[in-house]
Amino acid sequence: MSHTPAPPTGTGRSAPPRPNAVVAVLALAGITVSLMQTLVIPIVPELPRYLNATPSDAAWAVTATLLAASVATPVAGRLGDMFGKRRLLLVSLVLLVSGSVVCALSDALVPMIIGRALQGLAAAVVPLGISIMRDELPPERLAGSTALMSASLGVGGALGLPAAAFIAEHFDWHVLFWTSAALGVVSLGLVRTLVPESRVRAGGRFDVLGALGIAAGLVSLLLAVSKGADWGWGSGTTLGLLALAVVVLLAWGFYELRTAQPLVDLRTTARRQVLVTNLASVAFGFSMFAMSLVLPQLLQLPTQTGYGLGRSMLTVGLVMAPQGLVMMAMAPVSAAITKARGPKITLMTGAVVVAVGYGLSILLMSEVWHLILVSCVIGAGVGFAYGAMPALIMGAVPASETAAANSLNTLMRSIGTSVASAVAGVILARMTTSLGGHPLPSENGFKTVMAMGAGAAVLAFLLASFLPRHRPAGPADAPSAAAEPTAEPVA
Template identity: 80%
Template sequence: MSDALPRSAEAGGSAPPRSAAVVAVLAFAGIVVSLMQTLVIPIVPELPKYLHASASNTAWAVTATLLAAAVATPVVGRLGDMFGKRRMLMVSTVLLVSGSVVCALSESLVPMVIGRTLQGLAAAVVPLGISIMRDVLPAEKLAGSTALMSASLGVGGALGLPSAAFIADNYSWHVLFWTSAALGVVALALVMTIVPESKVRAGGRFDLIGSLGLSAALVSLLLAISKGADWGWTSATTLGLFTAAIAIFLIWGWYELRTGKPLVDLRTLARRQVLFTNLASVAFGFSMFAMSLVLPQLLQLPSQTGYGLGKSMMTVGLVLAPQGLVMMGMAPISAAITKTKGPKITLMLGAVIVAAGYGLNILLMSEVWHLILVSCIIGAGVGFAYGAMPALIMGAVPASETAAANSLNTLMRSMGTSFASALAGVILAQMTTNFGSTALPSENGFKIVMAIGAGAAVLAFFLASFLPRRRTAATAAPTAGDTAEPAAVAATS
């Protein structure tokens, strides 16, 4: 019997005693990585003073992490399939710790950007963790465990903001990164001690040319999106990067279809279940980020505007923190719905809840409790959706390609957030109101962004409707190097 089969199949349905510990450790590692992404938010306005550089240059401390994460996620996922998911998980955690230490020791821009780049290279921890779960957990534990792991991205982000704000307000900003390093060391030690290595291997050689091509295309695209507002959307640099991204993607796709062991199997991506799950992930990533952008600004704008609430960054973090807890709480419910109705229904339900949350936000945005309620509703919908996506992906790809497929799905969510950031930034920059000598985003501007967020959730619902009506789940994982489709069982959804 294949080592990739759920252990319950080998033990007559009994769960391994360490499975709960494995899930807890992997979820903790995911939370640590998502914490890293939010730790810098409270100090972004102060970075020019801390690093003795201009605001436009210190913005690279955020952009570098985005670009590094985009490049690392699909590449590390593929390396995990080839050489061991646990091994690459530990490498990613080491990069996180190293980057955190470099940032903690930084007093100028260059080492800070280097450190943030190293931190971004750890972004594949969550898809690697999900893939490890598929290989080592009992079948009956898998849905709930992967839902929890997938939700860890939102959990860490929500809990990290108030923690980072508290540390930034009361201690040196360097403590933020020493904290990240310490948490990374704990996560690494726990992974080494508790998490087993999967024996599932994809085999073959690593597609270096494909990885370089995909990296170049992603960097060009995301650089144009993230810096387009600063450089000008019609500037030669921005348009040149967009053009380069399109050209490189086309050449890369042509090459991947003709190489024996591609970095990304485009034929697998074209399967309906994988294709529409990834498209829905882009829409969900877009929708989720709209809330992350709007709610903090509404809370922090001066109350004299008539729609701002004049709260501190610490309050912002406390308002958003319950959302992360709700996402975690939705994991078992998402898993239960997936088990009985199928992940397609879970994903569509999540989209409806998110759209309803944004619609409610357009009406309720004048009190702190309004925003807490809205963020929790949207968080519940995201929790459902993020729990369903790994199940949909893993039900359509061989076990030997799980890490690469989950990593690409995570990348799709990140692409959605990047698109949302660019579009929302344009809208809020154009729709302003004068407050003294300062132009601030107008109330209608926020409402339009929220309406677009609701529209993105509706789009995700529409895309999910094209998913197969029957739920598929791998029951026999191919051995290393086998590219056959997984055997499947079906249940009506």
């Protein structure tokens, strides 16, 4: 696939990009977008009262973000490759700010759902940022910078929880959304000022039918997974949506393989390095989110259960925050291992560390410091893995397909987290104990979920073992014979 260089004056700046500024601004944008994951967690129990809605209807304020993100990520990635990654990143940030303002001004369900959906449409910022880094940074800076950008998916969520809990506890709940709007405006201004537009373009025609097909398939799949517990896993609605997802996605794949300019190049996606990395990303997404579901509940359950710690949501946030700092600190370590031994070893190391963290969690669940230790160990492993994934993806695709390939990888992680939420919900709903006549998740239920998180990490390790072996950087490392001359090989 050919690419069309943009005019040198396309960014409005003649000066070369400043790597430190580009990395810092893109990482801030990634963290800002990932904050949307945890922004509403502190107010979820109160949303029905705030919005004058039933609990099941209010839950759409969370589901809408997930569904919008699943659709926007692959579409924005492809549009970024075609028309400019910085341009699509700016559009994504505008959508985030718009959605935040809509939510901040709303006191009813419908505008809240619309605003949360607009926030979800900004989910492609992280893969777009990684792709900009590939195009603009010197090769020696690429591994560490993309590792940091990739880790921002988890960093923002972890650091955002205590901040959101503090705001929700001390201010009107609308301040949460005004804060996210302000962060979005700051990120937007910095990207507009300091980040250049890449001259690597894929060109071609946008695959509208492919976009509609993947949107229909993903929405059907994730809607069934996220709402199955409410509707019943054996209900006609849930089973019908799952069946529809299978049919639509198979038909979509058949179409994509036969169209000249597909939304997702499935032949590139089927390359061993890309395919295995994406499968491992699903497992890591599951593994990471399992902990995010268990630890807050353990901290908040009353001490009368014998295993709950009876802490506030603010304490939950403070316990989870170090995990984000550890993930950020692991970015340069991940890059160093990737440079020395290759991203395959980095990914496998991350899987081992995550599995060890979950093993510790089964034994250490009775004190606050136990949970801080567990979250930090798991966060370190996730930091290793998330740092390796962009290197693996970019080492196997041409530069003109970088944004689309990274977006698909981000989507795979999101699917893993959605499946983790559904599976953990089923387990915790069935393995219960009673306190004052009210059913609560049992200690064994939590341990089962954590054991499944460890199992997912082991699965990711096994999948990573099928990745090609690392070779020293050189001409033979070019992603493919069809890759553009601007594509930098990633070790």
